[in-house]
Amino acid sequence: MEVDKIGFFTKNKQKVREMNLLLIKDFYNESGSKLKYFGLPSEEMQDIYFWKDYLSSIGAVERGTRGQEFIKQHDLVLTSFLLGISDKLELYRGDMDDILIYGKDYFGNKIDYPYQLVNMDYTGGLFYKEDKDKSKRIDSIKSLLRNQAKFRQDFILLITCNFDNDFDAEYKNFIEKFILKSEDQKKESLSRLTIEILIKRLS
């Protein structure tokens, strides 16, 4: 990988990508085939740029900015052309949580489970609740795990999110529950579930 060329990465992010790359390489060496990616690469596709040599296909979700959704989506495809990976790209237009819950994007494009690498690089937090007891994000991750589990294959799940001090307790609670959930998944032959949480303080 030509790390010098990726000056747009922040140092921290780059460190995380490098760590993740080791994980991806291990998975690639074990399975002997390239990984099918699904995630939120953003229009700059920085993670894809870093990992593209190990990816067989890319399912990229982009919601875009409200009222101008098409611009970021257009830019994401432009990046894929410039990186020479447009033929591997499957663009899903819409909100990631909705897409995972309904299994398709706003234009009816269905998610093609299973994936070997799922990268949830959220710009927001994990714990936003629409209702008192309901979190769409958690529901969507549950939906993802449920659908992945049907295929009984290993996969890597990377989650990156913003975190606020106010949510410390809830975060710990979530992690505990989530780890338990992942143990359940393991029982269902999901032999490896890796969770990377990048905690970034909101300034």
Next chain:
Amino acid sequence: MENDLNLELSKEEFSYGFIIEVLTRGLYPDKFHVIREYIQNSFDAICKWRRDPHFDDQGSISIKVTNNSILIFDNGTGMDKQKINQYRYVGYSEKRVGESTGFRGIGKLSGISVAEKLIVTSSAYGVKEKNRLIFDTQGMILEILDLKSRGENIALNELIRNYTDIQTSPEEEEKHYTLVELNNIRPDSRILLDEDALINFIGMNCPVDFDPGFEFGEEITNKIKEMVDDYETVIIKVGERQVYKPYITPCKRPEYYTIWKEESEEEEDSELLCFSWYCKNKEKGQFEDKERSGLLFRSKNFTIGDRFLTREKLWAATPERAFYFYGEVYVNDKEVTPTSERNNFVQNTARDNLYKKGKEIGKTLSKIAGVDSEQSRAVQKLKEFEETIKNTSEEYEEGKISKELEVQKIISLYNLLDDSKKRINKLPTELDKQKSRRLMQKAQNLIDTFKKIKEKNVESKFYDITAELGFDDSCKKLYDFIIASLQDTLVDKEEICEEVIKKIHSLLREQWK
């Protein structure tokens, strides 16, 4: 700057918004022509880049179909801010007739007719920015229709200003590209989202290389490069698949035909009007694939019209003979320009000259096809002749030919014999001719045999007693059957046969009375 038309400065309005509706709804009845327009622009940008001093690769066009949009990307010269600004102007083009494939400045906006938004992002080499033009076509068309319903109109400049936006953002200096997105394809244009149909259209109409599976592709390409000015191709990919020009099989080795603008003894003194290559069907006769057989006009390596156009313009008679060939006619005269919709050439003296002189191609191919057709028919007839002789011989040997059919067989064999005599010289090989002679001899032998039998039958004609005894129809049929059987059984014992029949007659007279 003269070219930098500024909408704000326009004081007089010479065009109105309705022109957009006319251009976009009326110009492209075939939706795929919209895609061809953008491929043409990309192709021109790539050809231009190939002549740029910074040129580093051949360039390519990539098309991505998502479930609601089509994106066309090329790494040609790209456009700077000024050119992106000019992109909005209907009919504005810096391309010169004869030099580029597109030149009217209309095709670039053709996406308006099929998509809700037209988004063009481009970056020119050496410029540290990219520019994006957003055309809200849906909003624009809705406003036009609304105004139309109220009997009002709007100045074209104002309309475009209201529904377009240009955004600029940083880009790497060495990047050069253009990406056109036809965003949210309208329901009546969804056919464009069918990748297979798109690949088929591009392969037939755009400047791509021959399919590597076509054994004569390389030979033909080299010949075209040698003959046709500025012949270029480009790699076009739709998703993962590279598009190639399709071909049909089985083809014979290609042949070539050249027509010059002026008659001259020295080729160097004359300009090439058009160059044609064609392959005949290896299996004789017309190609089964009627969609791909025949000839196509090409101009700047884009297809003009369909195969019907060449049949109509190059064949004075027997246009169906075009189906004996698979090929193309490259128009090299720069004064012969395609119409906007690329379904024909613009009517002018140069076109008239092309169609007039081009008839030489039709005439030559018709002649070849005619000979081929006669040969093919002669071979077919030979096969039928062989089959008939074989069957007749077998039927005769097995005694299956009734007396009633003998005359018919003789007539039929005579006809075949006559027909074969007429066609023998049209057979393509000496082997076929020898075969035909052998069959004719066999036919003659069979005719002789039948004749002899007939003569014997005539000689042994006996007295018909049925009238004398007043037989009804059923009795007469039975009598005829018995007598015929006896004659068949005793065909070589004529005297015995006659004696037996006489005895039968005698007994019948006694018993019947």
